[in-house]
Amino acid sequence: MAKLVTASRFADPDAAYVALVDARRNLSDAEAAALDTKLVLILANHIGDLDVLNEAIALAREPAGSSP
Amino acid sequence: MHKSVYRYEYRRSRDQDARSPVPHAVVVVGAGPVGLAAAVDLAQRGVRVVLLDDSDRIGEGSRGICWSKRTLEILDRLGVGERLVARGVTWKLGKVFCGDELLFAFDLLPEEGHKMPAFINLQQFHLEKALVDRTGEIENIDLRWKNRVAGLEQRNDGVRLTIETPEGAYRLDADWLIAADGARSTVRGLLGLGFSGVTFEDKFLIADVRMAADFPTERRFWFAPKFHAGQSALMHRQPDNVWRIDLQLGPDADPIAEQEPERVRARLAKVLAPHDFELEWVSVYTFNCRRLDRFVHDRVIFIGDAAHQVSPFGARGANSGIQDAENLAWKLAAMLAGEGGEALIASYDIERTQAADENIGHSTRSTDFMSPHSRAERGLRDAVLALAPKAEFARRMVNSGRLSLPSVYDSPLSTPDEAPFAGASKLGAPLPDAPMTRPDGTPAHLLENLRDGFELICVKADADGDGWRHVPDGIRRTVIGEDLFDRTRILTQRFDATPGAAYLVRPDQHLCARWRRFDAGKLAAAHARALGR
Numbered sequence: 001m002a003k004l005v006t007a008s009r010f011a012d013p014d015a016a017y018v019a020l021v022d023a024r025r026n027l028s029d030a031e032a033a034a035l036d037t038k039l040v041l042i043l044a045n046h047i048g049d050l051d052v053l054n055e056a057i058a059l060a061r062e063p064a065g066s067s068p
Numbered sequence: 069m070h071k072s073v074y075r076y077e078y079r080r081s082r083d084q085d086a087r088s089p090v091p092h093a094v095v096v097v098g099a100g101p102v103g104l105a106a107a108v109d110l111a112q113r114g115v116r117v118v119l120l121d122d123s124d125r126i127g128e129g130s131r132g133i134c135w136s137k138r139t140l141e142i143l144d145r146l147g148v149g150e151r152l153v154a155r156g157v158t159w160k161l162g163k164v165f166c167g168d169e170l171l172f173a174f175d176l177l178p179e180e181g182h183k184m185p186a187f188i189n190l191q192q193f194h195l196e197k198a199l200v201d202r203t204g205e206i207e208n209i210d211l212r213w214k215n216r217v218a219g220l221e222q223r224n225d226g227v228r229l230t231i232e233t234p235e236g237a238y239r240l241d242a243d244w245l246i247a248a249d250g251a252r253s254t255v256r257g258l259l260g261l262g263f264s265g266v267t268f269e270d271k272f273l274i275a276d277v278r279m280a281a282d283f284p285t286e287r288r289f290w291f292a293p294k295f296h297a298g299q300s301a302l303m304h305r306q307p308d309n310v311w312r313i314d315l316q317l318g319p320d321a322d323p324i325a326e327q328e329p330e331r332v333r334a335r336l337a338k339v340l341a342p343h344d345f346e347l348e349w350v351s352v353y354t355f356n357c358r359r360l361d362r363f364v365h366d367r368v369i370f371i372g373d374a375a376h377q378v379s380p381f382g383a384r385g386a387n388s389g390i391q392d393a394e395n396l397a398w399k400l401a402a403m404l405a406g407e408g409g410e411a412l413i414a415s416y417d418i419e420r421t422q423a424a425d426e427n428i429g430h431s432t433r434s435t436d437f438m439s440p441h442s443r444a445e446r447g448l449r450d451a452v453l454a455l456a457p458k459a460e461f462a463r464r465m466v467n468s469g470r471l472s473l474p475s476v477y478d479s480p481l482s483t484p485d486e487a488p489f490a491g492a493s494k495l496g497a498p499l500p501d502a503p504m505t506r507p508d509g510t511p512a513h514l515l516e517n518l519r520d521g522f523e524l525i526c527v528k529a530d531a532d533g534d535g536w537r538h539v540p541d542g543i544r545r546t547v548i549g550e551d552l553f554d555r556t557r558i559l560t561q562r563f564d565a566t567p568g569a570a571y572l573v574r575p576d577q578h579l580c581a582r583w584r585r586f587d588a589g590k591l592a593a594a595h596a597r598a599l600g601r
Contacts, residue, residue: 006459013464014433017452021436024444032444064454 004055073127074197078214084238089228092118093404095242097217097255099123101132101192102372102389103248104199108146109397111208113520113575115404118240119209120231122216122254126200127193129349130276133306134383135195137177138474138498140184141515141577142394147205148198149184155198156188157305162287164468168294171456172463173286176471181558182501183513187471189306191276192386217249220258226367244400245368248393253374259365265358266432268379269319270439273326273352275336277311279345289468291438291453295338300438300468302381303339310348313339314380316438323352355379357428357435363392364417371396376424378431381438381469388427391474392420398520398575402599407542412600415481423475430470437467474498481574483581483594491564498577502559504552514559517552519544521575522595526586527560529568540592543572574598 010016023039024032044053083090094110096103099121107119135143135156143149160176177186203209218237219230227245231238247255283305290301299316306312313336317326325331332350359376363369372389396416402408440446455462477496485495492500502514514525524539528549539545546552554560563571572581572594581594 006461008461008464010461010464013461014430014467014470017448017465017467018433018436020448021440021445024448025441027442027444029443029447032442032447059455059458062458 002055003049003052004059006059073125074193074200075125076200076211076213078124078234079212080233080235081210081212081238083240084233084235086238089239089241091226091241092116092243094118094244094246094400095120095227095229095240096246096248098247098249098253098372098374099126099196099200099211099213100248100250100372101195101199101386102393103246104196104203105142105146105390106246106248106371106393106397107209107211108199108202108206109142109394110401111203111206112146113397113401114208115401116208117210118242119203119211120215120217121211121213122249124213126196129351130191130193130306130310130312132192132195132380132383132386133189133304133312134387134472135188135190136383136387136472136474137182137184137186138472139387139390140188141498141501142390143195144184144516145518145520145577146199146202148195148202152190152195152198153185153188155194155307156190157285157307158185158188159285159287159305160186161284162289162468162471164466165288165290165293166453166456166466167290167292169457171453171466181503181556183516184501187383189304189312191306191310194307217254217258220245220255220368222259222366222368243367243404246396246400247368247370247374248372248389249374251373251377253370255368256360256370256374259368261360261365263356263358263377264361265356265377265428267356267358268354268435268439270435271317271319271321271323271326271352271354273315273317273321273332273335273350274380275313275315275332275350276306276348277313277336277340277345278309278348279311279340279343280309281311281340281343283311287471291466291468295341296335301339302468311340311345315339317352321352326352355435357432359421359424359428362417363420363424364413369396369400369413369416371420375420376428378427379435379469381434382427382430383469383472384427384431387472388423391423394576395420399600402575407599409600411480415479415600419475419477419479419481422477426475427472434467434469437465477578479580481580481598481600483572483590483597485582487584489564489582492562493564493571493579493582495579495582497579499571499573499579500562502554502562503556504548504559505555506552507550512552514552515577517546518573518577522598523573524591525563525571525573527563527565527567527569538588540588540595543591543595572598 107117216232218232221228226243302314304312371392399412522543570586580598
């Protein structure tokens with residue numbers, strides 16, 4: 001039973017995207033990668049559900065073009 | 069390359085023979101879509117306008133092509149809406165692709181009951197021509213071609229202009245000067261005013277081609293299509309088998325070399341194969357998202373691109389300029405008639421800098437998505453595109469331009485609601501349109517019933533609530549259930565209309581007050597407030 005929510009949850013998705021862009025503005029690739037890794041850990045802990053985390057990992061690892 | 073050009077003659081004005089500068093109430097500089105809209109709007113309100121333009125023609129290239137519903141509603145009030153819709157290509161669907169895959173489609177007007185469509189595509193020169201024709205159909209507009217502003221002196225209660233013509237210079241005085249002279253505004257330069265904002269480095273190729281093709285009448289946008297690897301592309305249909313193609317070229321493109329016809333043809337052939345096409349117009353551009361800190365500088369008021377600039381993705385340039393013109397026109401007319409207080413002109417600055425910030429915000433976000441500033445930002449963008457086919461949240465973040473919608477003004481001219489109202493209509497927003505029936509049974513729309521002044525829309529009550537039979541001077545009354553009938557119940561739904569409810573509408577069709585029950589005192593107070601008194 002899927003628990004991962006992929007429907008949009010932000011009232012203003014553009015604003016959420018911009019927050020993520022702004023976070024990495026003027027960062028090198030390595031700095032951005034480190035930022036992303038910390039974000040993953042912070043948000044994974046916030047979710048606090050291993051099933052959801054595993055589903056998210058599976059979605060992120062899906063090759064481009066494959067069906068959901 | 070074919071160019072549609074309308075030429076106009078320079079004519080000597082009597083002002084050029086006067087011994088001292090001739091005074092005028094309002095002078096508008098720039099006869100583009102925005103200056104023309106301002107002049108026609110003021111003239112329809114009984115204000116005499118001198119409209120100056122440094123050129124003697126319109127139609128150098130297609131330029132702006134997408135005209136939004138709100139702009140069309142304004143143009144309808146200005147007397148040219150129906151002819152433009154008839155001439156243009158009506159559309160409301162957009163599709164966004166990544167590579168060759170369709171990510172999603174969107175419908176900009178999924179509901180019925182509006183006179184005007186979500187958008188029409190029409191070359192800017194057609195709109196300018198219609199408005200120039202309109203200046204000849206109404207009184208009050210003195211349109212002077214080949215009149216170039218060369219000097220400007222701010223005085224106590226107005227502006228003294230020096231104007232160059234083919235027959236030499238002359239001067240005239242204006243109580244109010246409206247600068248609608250575009251992105252490279254001469255007036256802005258003469259006042260030494262700078263912009264705040266961002267310039268983007270990416271260059272874009274814009275090309276109009278004539279071709280017989282049966283592509284759908286939709287806005288189509290591609291991220292990284294095979295025919296234009298690694299960059300974005302946009303395609304729009306225009307009338308007369310003309311198509312607009314907009315290709316991202318990146319920051320390092322050479323703007324001169326990229327405009328060479330052979331090079332343009334080679335790029336377009338990849339996009340349009342197997343269709344044959346003929347080049348109509350080509351330009352390479354970069355863009356800015358920026359605005360003046362203030363739009364009102366004593367008696368000089370900036371509108372349109374002279375005041376603010378955005379990227380073209382979202383059709384927020386000329387559309388917002390025409391909305392500036394409408395916002396200013398009734399306020400200036402009220403000031404000149406002695407009905408408006410000083411706060412009225414200040415409210416133009418408040419309301420339209422809000423709108424400009426909204427437009428610049430959307431435009432900047434779209435541009436950031438299309439042209440990431442660094443590899444780290446591109447990585448995020450590409451991740452969103454990769455997830456978009458699989459996850460709705462990612463599709464919602466894909467940004468190919470958020471298309472122009474009218475602003476909801478957070479305005480000192482509005483009277484706060486006493487009671488809650490549901491429905492699409494919002495305080496500070498333009499009224500939603502609705503299909504109506506006239507007493508003789510013929511169909512009509514709500515907005516086309518509104519004139520150029522303040523309007524009270526009242527919903528007929530079953531018993532009491534006849535107070536609105538005595539509305540004050542300066543407000544026209546429309547009674548739903550007497551003057552117009554809501555057979556479809558769409559107005560009832562969009563306005564959350566209940567028997568006895570009353571809605572005060574500004575001359576620019578924005579809602580400024582509403583009540584569940586009419587009260588003459590409250591109406592008078594709201595009217596005074598909306599006039600900045």
